[in-house]
Amino acid sequence: xxxxxxxxxxxxxxxxxxxxxxxxxxxxxxxxxxxxxxxxxxxxxxxxxxxxxxxxxxxxxxxxxxxxxxxxxxxxxxxxxxxxxxxxxxxxxxxxxxxxxxxxxxxxxxxxxxxxxxxxxxxxxxxxxxxxxxxxxxxxxxxxxxxxxxxxxxxxxxxxxxxxxxxxxxxxxxxxxxxxxxxxxxxxxxxxxxxxxxxxxxxxxxxxxxxxxxxxxxxxxxxxxxxxxxxxxxxxxxxxxxxxxxxxxxxxxxxxxxxxxxxxxxxxxxxxxxxxxxxxxxxxxxxxxxxxxxxxxxxxxxxxxxxxxxxxxxxxxxxxxxxxxxxxxxxxxxxxxxxxxxxxxxx
Amino acid sequence: xxxxxxxxxxxxxxxxxxxxxxxxxxxxxxxxxxxxxxxxxxxxxxxxxxxxxxxxxxxxxxxxxxxxxxxxxxxxxxxxxxxxxxxxxxxxxxxxxxxxxxxxxxxxxxxxxxxxxxxxxxxxxxxxxxxxxxxxxxxxxxxxxxxxxxxxxxxxxxxxxxxxxxxxxxxxxxxxxxxxxxxxxxxxxxxxxxxxxxxxxxxxxxxxxxxxxxxxxxxxxxxxxxxxxxxxxxxxxxxxxxxxxxxxxxxxxxxxxxxxxxxxxxxxxxxxxxxxxxxxxxxxxxxxxxxxxxxxxxxxxxxx
Amino acid sequence: xxxxxxxxxxxxxxxxxxxxxxxxxxxxxxxxxxxxxxxxxxxxxxxxxxxxxxxxxxxxxxxxxxxxxxxxxxxxxxxxxxxxxxxxxxxxxxxxxxxxxxxxxxxxxxxxxxxxxxxxxxxxxxxxxxxxxxxxxxxxxxxxxxxxxxxxxxxxxxxxxxxxxxxxxxxxxxxxxxxxxxxxxxxxxxxxxxxxxxxxxxxxxxxxxxxxxxxxxxxxxxxxxxxxxxxxxxxxxxxxxxxxxxxxxxxxxxxxxxxxxxxxxxxxxxxxxxxxxxxxxxxxxxxxxxxxxxxxxxxxxxxxxxxxxxxxxxxxxxxxx
Numbered sequence: 022x023x024x025x026x027x028x029x030x031x032x033x034x035x036x037x038x039x040x041x042x043x044x045x046x047x048x049x050x051x052x053x054x055x056x057x058x059x060x061x062x063x064x065x066x067x068x069x070x071x072x073x074x075x076x077x078x079x080x081x082x083x084x085x086x087x088x089x090x091x092x093x094x095x096x097x098x099x100x101x102x103x104x105x106x107x108x109x110x111x112x113x114x115x116x117x118x119x120x121x122x123x124x125x126x127x128x129x130x131x132x133x134x135x136x137x138x139x140x141x142x143x144x145x146x147x148x149x150x151x152x153x154x155x156x157x158x159x160x161x162x163x164x165x166x167x168x169x170x171x172x173x174x175x176x177x178x179x180x181x182x183x184x185x186x187x188x189x190x191x192x193x194x195x196x197x198x199x200x201x202x203x204x205x206x207x208x209x210x211x212x213x214x215x216x217x218x219x220x221x222x223x224x225x226x227x228x229x230x231x232x233x234x235x236x237x238x239x240x241x242x243x244x245x246x247x248x249x250x251x252x253x254x255x256x257x258x259x260x261x262x263x264x265x266x267x268x269x270x271x272x273x274x275x276x277x278x279x280x281x282x283x284x285x286x287x288x289x290x291x292x293x294x295x296x297x298x299x300x301x302x303x304x305x306x307x308x309x310x311x312x313x314x315x316x317x318x319x320x321x322x323x324x325x326x327x328x329x330x331x332x333x334x335x336x337x338x339x340x341x342x343x344x345x346x347x348x349x350x351x352x353x354x355x356x357x358x359x360x361x362x363x364x365x366x367x368x
Numbered sequence: 369x370x371x372x373x374x375x376x377x378x379x380x381x382x383x384x385x386x387x388x389x390x391x392x393x394x395x396x397x398x399x400x401x402x403x404x405x406x407x408x409x410x411x412x413x414x415x416x417x418x419x420x421x422x423x424x425x426x427x428x429x430x431x432x433x434x435x436x437x438x439x440x441x442x443x444x445x446x447x448x449x450x451x452x453x454x455x456x457x458x459x460x461x462x463x464x465x466x467x468x469x470x471x472x473x474x475x476x477x478x479x480x481x482x483x484x485x486x487x488x489x490x491x492x493x494x495x496x497x498x499x500x501x502x503x504x505x506x507x508x509x510x511x512x513x514x515x516x517x518x519x520x521x522x523x524x525x526x527x528x529x530x531x532x533x534x535x536x537x538x539x540x541x542x543x544x545x546x547x548x549x550x551x552x553x554x555x556x557x558x559x560x561x562x563x564x565x566x567x568x569x570x571x572x573x574x575x576x577x578x579x580x581x582x583x584x585x586x587x588x589x590x591x592x593x594x595x596x597x598x599x600x601x602x603x604x605x606x607x608x609x610x611x612x613x614x615x616x617x618x619x620x621x622x623x624x625x626x627x628x629x630x631x632x633x634x635x636x637x638x639x640x641x642x643x644x645x646x647x648x649x650x651x652x653x654x655x656x657x658x659x660x661x662x663x664x665x666x667x668x669x670x671x672x
Numbered sequence: 673x674x675x676x677x678x679x680x681x682x683x684x685x686x687x688x689x690x691x692x693x694x695x696x697x698x699x700x701x702x703x704x705x706x707x708x709x710x711x712x713x714x715x716x717x718x719x720x721x722x723x724x725x726x727x728x729x730x731x732x733x734x735x736x737x738x739x740x741x742x743x744x745x746x747x748x749x750x751x752x753x754x755x756x757x758x759x760x761x762x763x764x765x766x767x768x769x770x771x772x773x774x775x776x777x778x779x780x781x782x783x784x785x786x787x788x789x790x791x792x793x794x795x796x797x798x799x800x801x802x803x804x805x806x807x808x809x810x811x812x813x814x815x816x817x818x819x820x821x822x823x824x825x826x827x828x829x830x831x832x833x834x835x836x837x838x839x840x841x842x843x844x845x846x847x848x849x850x851x852x853x854x855x856x857x858x859x860x861x862x863x864x865x866x867x868x869x870x871x872x873x874x875x876x877x878x879x880x881x882x883x884x885x886x887x888x889x890x891x892x893x894x895x896x897x898x899x900x901x902x903x904x905x906x907x908x909x910x911x912x913x914x915x916x917x918x919x920x921x922x923x924x925x926x927x928x929x930x931x932x933x934x935x936x937x938x939x940x941x942x943x944x945x946x947x948x949x950x951x952x953x954x955x956x957x958x959x960x961x962x963x964x965x966x967x968x969x970x971x972x973x974x975x976x977x978x979x980x981x982x983x984x985x986x987x988x989x990x991x992x993x
């Protein structure tokens with residue numbers, strides 16, 4: 022695993038806002054998110070479902086469709102160009118070529134009526150205008166690379182003939198054909214068994230060292246993050262609430278939400294009777310709570326958190342946290358029932 | 369703005385909802401009209417007003433839909449036609465729904481050999497084109513009383529329903545609450561009625577609603593060639609039972625009953641579609657029957 | 673694959689056998705027989721002689737057996753009303769109906785699929801919503817009435833097309849090759865238009881729904897993420913899946929067209945199977961009626977068989993187990 026970027030960031034997302042204009046109101050799925058990914062770096066984007074991580078990923082590739090749109094004022098600099106200023110044709114040259122995406126459900130991400138060889142070969146045919154034979158050869162090579170046995174035969178098979186783990190390997194193979202600079206992996210292991218999960222993560226790490234690809238790994242599972250990334254970004258309520266190197270996040274989490282996520286994670290060697298859960302549920306993006314968006318589920322909340330929306334404070338070097346506790350740490354000593362639990366008890 | 373890749377989603381629910389409500393309203397009006405025909409019709413449907421002077425008169429104030437070649441008021445006949453056609457349609461699909469549901473439930477609950485035999489028989493019956501079968505029976509057993517006609521219409525149209533019911537029942541049968549009931553000693557009939565039936569009702573309702581339009585058209589078509597409802601009874605079909613050349617001169621006699629049929633069938637289709645969207649998401653004909661064991665209703669307007 | 677075809681073929685034969693049996697008993701159990709209702713001047717003895725000649729006085733089971741035997745040999749009996757073997761009557765009428773049906777089928781799918789794809793791709797555009805509403809309207813129109821209206825419109829009020837028949841009864845034998853061809857086309861136009869418009873509306877609706885269901889799927893999104901343009905993502909990935917239900921629909925279209933053909937042929941006096949059946953019924957020509965039902969069923973079964981095979985070929989999930 023590599024450390025901080027050396028020659029300037031590969032991807033720089035600045036004030037990204039992606040809103041969905043629905044009949045139920047405006048859903049601010051991504052609300053002013055900024056981060057960087059350096060060359061060869063693996064960054065984890067963590068949060069529960071509904072916090073905006075997948076939308077962030079789709080926004081980077083500009084796969085957001087009506088009623089959603091990326092708001093003006095957002096910027097996404099990649100390899101020196103603002104992705105939002107590219108015409109559709111130029112953007113297509115980026116997709117699958119310089120930035121590739123791995124989706125969550127391998128079962129449904131592959132087209133059931135084409136062979137897997139065909140689908141992998143398609144990438145080189147799109148971007149390199151390769152001939153059928155050359156593209157097929159490449160596809161078989163990729164299958165071998167991702168560890169699929171008997172790749173030449175398997176390439177002729179259809180997705181429904183493969184197991185979940187193998188399908189995910191195929192999806193990874195598809196993403197890496199053009200040796201992209203950045204791979205966005207959206208929950209690549211969530212739909213898989215635990216043992217297969219480990220294999221896939223190992224594969225990703227291995228490929229990353231081999232090709233020097235940057236990876237943006239999106240997940241809700243802190244355990245996955247511990248294994249693979251160098252830096253962690255935690256999202257909640259459409260915003261970044263904490264950002265730090267992985268060892269700092271685990272050693273000294275600052276934001277109560279991060280604490281909650283870690284508390285919910287089972288750990289070997291710990292003697293705890295019960296896994297902690299965060300009370301309440303993620304609010305809908307059409308109605309983020311006022312002030313700090315986490316305040317109604319937070320056990321340290323006080324009046325300021327309900328009123329004032331916290332900016333990103335720098336709590337140590339390279340460690341950011343969107344929490345007023347940075348300025349008033351004394352409240353951490355007075356945990357109490359979060360607002361949602363109190364309301365629930367009352368009704 | 370930026371050129372985003374378009375990823376369309378299905379039509380917004382609200383718009384569809386409004387159309388469906390209007391259609392439902394129109395249907396309500398039609399049924400009311402049908403019910404009240406004897407009260408609101410200006411004349412009697414077989415009343416020949418004046419066979420010399422009033423023959424084939426175009427629409428006028430006294431006769432908004434004109435008169436036909438027997439100098440009968442077309443409006444009256446359309447109103448009475450609603451009465452006849454709507455009741456035939458509704459009753460026929462009810463017959464079809466009952467028979468089809470029973471057949472499908474029995475096939476699904478017994479399973480095994482019984483199921484195979486029943487399904488093969490069904491295949492055979494499905495293969496015979498509905499129209500040909502009806503024409504053959506109606507003409508050969510000429511004349512048949514009206515209630516028999518209705519029953520026949522129903523008996524030739526239950527096949528799709530039974531297929532659907534069987535497929536649905538098969539999935540439900542494997543669910544836990546059925547297994548629980550069985551382990552408590554519930555008999556087959558009890559399971560069929562109390563557990564399977566409520567769960568298969570949704571596709572039945574959808575198919576039935578979409579089927580009424582079919583049957584109304586079928587009745588009209590059969591009456592058109594003279595073997596459905598008989599003259600001088602006024603159904604929307606019998607009103608076409610003149611030679612086509614006649615209509616060249618009296619377009620109103622052909623237009624209004626036809627429009628009535630179109631409006632009615634259209635409303636049933638709209639409501640049926642809305643019901644389908646709400647109750648039964650599997651909308652399309654999918655893999656071949658022999659492999660999956662089910663085929664959703666095609667709901668064609670031309671007859672099957 | 674071969675096994676699949678063999679099984680389906682066997683299935684088809686069983687179905688046809690059942691159909692023949694059902695149809696036979698249904699028709700022969702009707703009151704009277706072919707000779708009960710003909711010209712009442714004919715004395716009863718002559719009728720009895722006819723009955724005997726054609727075997728209608730034999731026990732029903734025996735008649736059934738003999739019928740099955742002859743069907744297996746390809747002979748469908750003798751038509752009393754036409755004084756010809758049934759197969760000859762069919763040989764004349766069937767191709768005419770098939771001509772109409774196959775042309776209608778081909779045109780409807782060509783038109784319907786295009787329309788459905790257009791409506792799905794631009795589902796929000798006003799023009800697409802209008803065509804969708806129009807499809808729904810056409811889909812709700814009875815075939816015989818539509819035929820009637822078209823006939824009135826284009827043969828009587830604006831008399832540009834013939835009012836019926838297949839060819840001009842009087843002039844056709846005297847026409848030159850090109851004129852004769854054009855004459856046939858003119859006569860074909862209205863019945864074909866009727867069947868095609870109605871069926872296209874149905875197909876367009878289903879195609880639209882099928883494509884709308886496929887467009888938001890994950891694999892189409894994957895295609896876009898790979899850098900595919902609209903054409904590739906939609907025409908290759910989405911459509912390849914969205915066309916599958918159309919194959920099944922093709923199988924279903926057979927009975928629909930057959931039913932429609934009966935009435936449409938009547939309106940346009942098109943001398944095909946539909947006309948043949950309707951006239952045969954009124955003179956109680958049992959062999960002809962029976963043959964019509966069997967042939968009709970055979971067409972339906974064949975249509976479904978072809979559709980099933982085509983579907984298995986097109987969808988690897990079905991083919992490769």
